[in-house]
Amino acid sequence: MEKGLNDLRVFAAGDEASLLIKHFSKGHSRINFNEFCGMIVSRENEFARIINSRPREGRRAFSLATEAKLQDLLRLHLRAVSMAESFRQRLARQPGFTMSKAFSDLDLDKSGFITQNEFESMLSHHGFPVTQADL
Numbered sequence: 169m170e171k172g173l174n175d176l177r178v179f180a181a182g183d184e185a186s187l188l189i190k191h192f193s194k195g196h197s198r199i200n201f202n203e204f205c206g207m208i209v210s211r212e213n214e215f216a217r218i219i220n221s222r223p224r225e226g227r228r229a230f231s232l233a234t235e236a237k238l239q240d241l242l243r244l245h246l247r248a249v250s251m252a253e254s255f256r257q258r259l260a261r262q263p264g265f266t267m268s269k270a271f272s273d274l275d276l277d278k279s280g281f282i283t284q285n286e287f288e289s290m291l292s293h294h295g296f297p298v299t300q301a302d303l
Contacts, residue, residue, distance in 0.1 A: 169185045169186075169188065169189055169199070170185040173185060173242060173246075176235065176238065176239055176242065177239060178239050178242045178243055178246070180246055181246075181250070182250075184246045184249060184250050185246075187246075187249040187250060187253050188207075188245055188246060188249050190249075191245075191249050191252075192204075192206055192207050205220075207241075207242075207245060208238070208241070274286055274287065274290055276289065
């Protein structure tokens with residue numbers, strides 16, 4: 169993974185590459201094709217179909233413009249997994265913190281599920297209002 173990222177001029181700091189693999193491989197030490205697609209391909213069926221049915225452009229796997237966007241996406245993934253791991257470690261050191269209490273605080277209607285509205289409400293309450301354009 170690290171070599172592939174470097175070949176794309178995306179440089180992982182510290183253990184970011186291994187965090188990326190752990191995140192997208194659901195805890196394994198390697199990524200299969202479906203997990204790789206999960207990193208790159210949209211979860212929206214129509215966009216996934218368009219991407220998966222595109223013909224290759226010559227010898228390159230990606231056009232230069234697409235490669236630049238891929239680099240941005242991979243850098244974002246690396247930053248996100250690194251921030252998430254830092255957050256998890258900070259929570260682990262927090263006295264009295266439990267996941268069940270955190271979930272309960274977000275599950276406003278006590279349905280056993282956190283809805284989009286409940287999540288948006290929490291974000292808004294903490295100064296991160298969500299608009300339709302964000303969705």
